Amino acid sequence: LALDSIYIRGLDFTANDKSQEFHQFLDRFWTSILRRIHHQINKLTLGQLSIERLLHIVDYPQLYSLSLGFCQPEIILNYLIGGDSILVRLVNKQITHFNLKTELRTTELFDRYEPTLFALILSFAKCLTDFTFVQCLRDASPNSLLTLFSTSATSYYHEFVPLFRRMSNLEELTLFLFVKGINSTYIDGIHLNDEILVRMPRLNKFTFSITTRVCNRRSNIFLPSNDDIQRSFIERKYQQIGSYADDNTIKIRARCHIYSLPYQFRMFHNVTNSFQGGMFNKVRSVIIADGICPFEHEFFQIISQSFPFLQTLSIQNDKPQESKNKIRLHSLHFLILLFSILNWHTLIMLNNFSSKERFVCYISQSNRIYSIE
Numbered sequence: 495l496a497l498d499s500i501y502i503r504g505l506d507f508t509a510n511d512k513s514q515e516f517h518q519f520l521d522r523f524w525t526s527i528l529r530r531i532h533h534q535i536n537k538l539t540l541g542q543l544s545i546e547r548l549l550h551i552v553d554y555p556q557l558y559s560l561s562l563g564f565c566q567p568e569i570i571l572n573y574l575i576g577g578d579s580i581l582v583r584l585v586n587k588q589i590t591h592f593n594l595k596t597e598l599r600t601t602e603l604f605d606r607y608e609p610t611l612f613a614l615i616l617s618f619a620k621c622l623t624d625f626t627f628v629q630c631l632r633d634a635s636p637n638s639l640l641t642l643f644s645t646s647a648t649s650y651y652h653e654f655v656p657l658f659r660r661m662s663n664l665e666e667l668t669l670f671l672f673v674k675g676i677n678s679t680y681i682d683g684i685h686l687n688d689e690i691l692v693r694m695p696r697l698n699k700f701t702f703s704i705t706t707r708v709c710n711r712r713s714n715i716f717l718p719s720n721d722d723i724q725r726s727f728i729e730r731k732y733q734q735i736g737s738y739a740d741d742n743t744i745k746i747r748a749r750c751h752i753y754s755l756p757y758q759f760r761m762f763h764n765v766t767n768s769f770q771g772g773m774f775n776k777v778r779s780v781i782i783a784d785g786i787c788p789f790e791h792e793f794f795q796i797i798s799q800s801f802p803f804l805q806t807l808s809i810q811n812d813k814p815q816e817s818k819n820k821i822r823l824h825s826l827h828f829l830i831l832l833f834s835i836l837n838w839h840t841l842i843m844l845n846n847f848s849s850k851e852r853f854v855c856y857i858s859q860s861n862r863i864y865s866i867e
Contacts, residue, residue, distance in 0.1 A: 504537035
């Protein structure tokens with residue numbers, strides 16, 4: 495019966511038994527049965543102890559559903575980082591359903607492993623249509639919690655929306671996304687609600703920072719104003735939302751940033767001249783990206799007042815600054831001048847990335863630039 499393909503299509507080895515008897519059972523199962531039926535298995539459910547013994551010793555050509563339970567996140571990361579493991583190949587080219595339940599010893603481990611683990615899985619996933627990610631503290635109940643950090647440009651509708659739509663049991667969702675769009679418009683409250691949130695009836699906490707970068711060279715797509723963005727959230731009774739958006743006169747390359755308040759992330763990326771300020775006490779790193787108009791002194795005053803505990807400031811600027819008397823200032827001289835004027839006691843590093851020059855300034859605790867690379 496154990497070898498009959500009519501009856502055996504799925505295997506479940508989630509037992510967390512560390513006894514010698516269980517190890518011996520796995521060895522016998524592999525020797526006597528698995529080598530003869532692995533080609534017919536459609537569903538496979540494994541615990542941490544059985545992953546190494548059963549997942550990485552044979553191929554499963556008919557497998558479409560994989561569940562891993564009671565796993566330490568560092569173990570899964572090791573398999574993913576390996577690059578050529580069976581787990582990577584399955585997630586990348588074969589399985590459509592993936593359930594992952596990780597067990598953590600302390601709350602600090604959530605912050606350490608959660609973003610990396612989820613981002614890696616998404617980067618490999620090419621066929622997934624159903625992804626369940628549950629994290630559980632030891633001796634505690636499972637948390638329906640998902641946090642996703644993606645600082646590289648991604649496709650919102652192709653990479654994220656199909657997965658989010660299937661996470662109906664999610665109770666807490668945290669997103670930090672940089673989304674690219676070709677011939678498209680900004681992501682706003684309407685998009686978030688209609689594409690994702692209406693499918694998450696249990697969601698009670700939503701924290702996000704989403705930047706949309708659009709490139710509309712061959713289309714006449716209307717870009718909403720910042721007031722339009724704000725109204726899209728107010729009409730759906732969201733909590734307090736911050737936003738800034740390049741106006742509709744900038745069609746070829748424009749950005750919009752929407753975020754929940756109070757702001758909960760240490761990073762604030764892709765700031766443009768449309769940024770109007772605020773108070774962001776948790777932010778330690780800011781990246782300013784400009785391709786529309788040059789930055790001026792007043793803009794950096796807003797930055798210094800909005801991020802009082804800023805430690806790293808990175809600037810991507812291809813256009814020179816102009817003072818009121820039209821004297822053009824090179825990037826390095828301009829930043830050093832700004833630093834001497836503005837009250838940045840916490841800043842320890844200035845990075846500049848432009849088409850003409852690149853440098854890094856390290857700043858001592860006495861607020862003096864002591865190294866330039």
